[in-house]
Amino acid sequence: MNEQPPLAPSGIFKAYDIRGLYGSEMDETTAHAIGRAFARVLARLRGKAPGELRVGLGRDMRLNAPAMAAEVREGLLAEGAAVLDAGMVATEVLYHLVGSRGLDGGAMVTASHNPKPYTGVKLVREGALALSGDAGIGDVRREIEAGLGDAPGGGSVEEVDVWEEFRAHALSFVDPERVRPAKVVVDGGNGMAGPMVGPILAGLGLELEEMYFEPDGEFPDHEPNPLLEGNRRLIIERVRSSGADLGIAWDGDADRCFFIDGGGEFCDGDFVCALLARATLAKNPGATILYDPRSSRAVPDLVAAEGGLSKLSRVGHAFFKARMREENAVFGGEVSGHYYFRDFWCADSGTIPALLMLELLSVDARSLAELMAEFRSRYFISGEINSEVADQAAKMEEIAERHSDGEQTRLDGISVDYPNWHFNVRPSNTEPLLRLNLESLVSREDMEAKRDELLALIRA
Numbered sequence: 003m004n005e006q007p008p009l010a011p012s013g014i015f016k017a018y019d020i021r022g023l024y025g026s027e028m029d030e031t032t033a034h035a036i037g038r039a040f041a042r043v044l045a046r047l048r049g050k051a052p053g054e055l056r057v058g059l060g061r062d063m064r065l066n067a068p069a070m071a072a073e074v075r076e077g078l079l080a081e082g083a084a085v086l087d088a089g090m091v092a093t094e095v096l097y098h099l100v101g102s103r104g105l106d107g108g109a110m111v112t113a114s115h116n117p118k119p120y121t122g123v124k125l126v127r128e129g130a131l132a133l134s135g136d137a138g139i140g141d142v143r144r145e146i147e148a149g150l151g152d153a154p155g156g157g158s159v160e161e162v163d164v165w166e167e168f169r170a171h172a173l174s175f176v177d178p179e180r181v182r183p184a185k186v187v188v189d190g191g192n193g194m195a196g197p198m199v200g201p202i203l204a205g206l207g208l209e210l211e212e213m214y215f216e217p218d219g220e221f222p223d224h225e226p227n228p229l230l231e232g233n234r235r236l237i238i239e240r241v242r243s244s245g246a247d248l249g250i251a252w253d254g255d256a257d258r259c260f261f262i263d264g265g266g267e268f269c270d271g272d273f274v275c276a277l278l279a280r281a282t283l284a285k286n287p288g289a290t291i292l293y294d295p296r297s298s299r300a301v302p303d304l305v306a307a308e309g310g311l312s313k314l315s316r317v318g319h320a321f322f323k324a325r326m327r328e329e330n331a332v333f334g335g336e337v338s339g340h341y342y343f344r345d346f347w348c349a350d351s352g353t354i355p356a357l358l359m360l361e362l363l364s365v366d367a368r369s370l371a372e373l374m375a376e377f378r379s380r381y382f383i384s385g386e387i388n389s390e391v392a393d394q395a396a397k398m399e400e401i402a403e404r405h406s407d408g409e410q411t412r413l414d415g416i417s418v419d420y421p422n423w424h425f426n427v428r429p430s431n432t433e434p435l436l437r438l439n440l441e442s443l444v445s446r447e448d449m450e451a452k453r454d455e456l457l458a459l460i461r462a
Contacts, residue, residue: 009035014122015143017135017431018320021113021122024066028121030073036123037077037109038153039145043138044107045081047127053082053156058108060088060096062194062255063217066121071111074123078109079157086162090217092198092256094351097130098168101347104128115227115253118220130347131327134320135431169202172353175343178206181357182364185209187249187262189237191226192218195252195259199353206360211244213237226254229339234260234268242266248363248370252352258339259352261359263371270385272298273377275335276305278355281362282333282343283308292325292334292342295414295426296439298381301335316414317428323348337386337439382449384440389460391436394429397460398436401427404459423452427460436460 010032014022020036022028045052057078061071067090078085088099093110100108107127113120125133125142133139186208190196196215204210213236214223224233228251241249241262249262261269272293279291279301292315293301305312315325315334319342322334326348334342340350363370391397398416408418415428415437425440438456442449 010143010146012143015135015139018132018318019114019122019124020139020142021116021120023119024070024121028070030069033070033073033111033123034077034080035146035150036142037074038081038150039077039142040074040107040109040125041078041081041083042145043133043141044127046141047138048106050106051082053154055083055106056086056103057083058086058088058096058099058103058105059111060091060093060099060108061111062093062113063090063192063219064113064118064121064254065219067111067219070121070123074109074111075159079159080153080155082154082156084158084160086160088162088164090194091165092194092352093124094257094346094349094353095164095168095198097126097347097349097351098171099162099164100126100128101130101349102164102167102171110255112255114255114257115225115229117225130349131323132320134318137320165198171346172202172351172357175345175354176357176361180364181206181208181360183207183209184247184360184363185211185244186360187211187213187237187240187244187246188215189213189228189249189251190215190217190256191228191233191252191254192216192221192223193226193252193254193256195256195352198256199252199356202353203356203360208360211240211246213240226252228253228258228260231268234262238262238266238268250356250359253339256352257350259341259356260339261370263374264369265371267371267374269370269374270298270383271335271337271339272296272301272383273374273381274339274355274359275337275341276300276377277362277373278335278341278358279305279310279333280308281358283310286332289332290329292322292329292331294322294336295411295417295428296337296386297335298377298383298441299424299443300377300381314413318431319350322350380443382442382444382446384438384449384453387438387453387457388430388435389438389457390434391460392434394434394436398427398429401456401459423448425452425456427456
């Protein structure tokens with residue numbers, strides 16, 4: 003007789019969310035248990051009884067999302083919570099619901115950028131502050147593993163539509179009158195950007211060339227992860243063939259956006275972060291900007307030149323959101339395309355960066371390609387390179403010893419700084435990998451030589 007698998011295998015509880023293969027790792031039973039356990043954990047965090055909680059709920063366009071969200075909802079109701087159900091929305095709209103209505107927390111049923119077979123849930127507490135593996139997600143796991151017992155029941159549901167409120171709030175970050183006409187190729191990846199971000203951009207008088215704007219959990223065109231080169235090929239071809247000014251692509255749940263310049267070149271996230279910092283500092287002189295340890299020095303250099311203050315945060319949205327609050331940072335950016343805004347509950351958005359970039363390009367005489375050239379000619383970055391390493395900790399110490407003549411910091415993995423180059427090596431949260439990001443301020447050849455030397459050490 004086969005042993006029954008555990009209700010929720012431990013591997014689905016990640017550093018920043020709960021995620022796994024639908025059917026074999028997570029199903030409706032898991033979703034119900036997550037809803038119940040989340041209500042209990044959230045109640046403790048808020049110092050309330052579960053029956054006093056008000057919790058937002060949203061879901062993406064995945065084929066399994068309606069059934070999974072229904073069971074998360076039932077789990078919350080079983081513990082007595084009042085649920086405000088926003089239906090099918092982008093993750094940032096769920097954040098807006100939680101932040102703007104002063105809710106105790108929220109659950110977004112999404113597997114973000116993952117391929118079709120996946121499902122998942124992102125959990126936030128009040129103010130759209132993310133739960134993480136260290137702060138909350140581990141407690142949800144333990145609650146489920148201990149056995150949930152009988153449910154008291156007594157919850158309530160209100161179905162809400164907050165898109166118009168979200169639209170107005172997102173547009174408050176720019177002056178729509180300043181956005182000049184432009185031809186923009188937009189790739190929704192059959193995710194939530196089409197119905198959520200599309201109408202906001204369409205209202206600005208832009209000429210939009212839409213690709214894969216219909217939500218479709220089959221993902222018939224490409225996976226909803228523009229960070230992977232293969233998934234950008236189609237939008238790059240369209241930008242080049244149509245003579246567009248730029249292209250914008252979003253991931254599946256539309257909380258990240260990515261830019262393609264008019265020449266069809268992908269814009270690296272740290273360079274985009276630098277431009278968004280410029281746009282933000284123009285509106286908030288002298289403000290604090292956060293960036294991550296993998297970033298190009300383009301970010302702190304530009305922030306200093308524009309009169310702002312730059313500070314580092316650990317990689318990951320749970321860490322960034324907490325640090326944004328600690329530092330009262332107006333903006334923060336990760337190289338992975340997550341961009342955070344103080345006035346959006348310190349949460350990440352896929353809409354606001356697109357609006358800020360379009361406004362910036364409207365007031366600056368230069369094209370996006372010209373703005374990027376300013377960085378590409380001075381900062382030579384490797385991008386993130388993964389290597390499988392059995393003993394991550396030992397390898398990190400070996401790297402530290404080999405580079406003891408550099409300035410070392412341990413905020414996230416190990417960062418080593420020299421006057422004309424620097425690198426960060428950090429372990430993956432979920433796999434036996436070390437991730438290398440390296441930059442030279444000398445030349446592309448210098449970057450490649452140093453990159454290859456580091457990789458030889460890592461992979462030895």
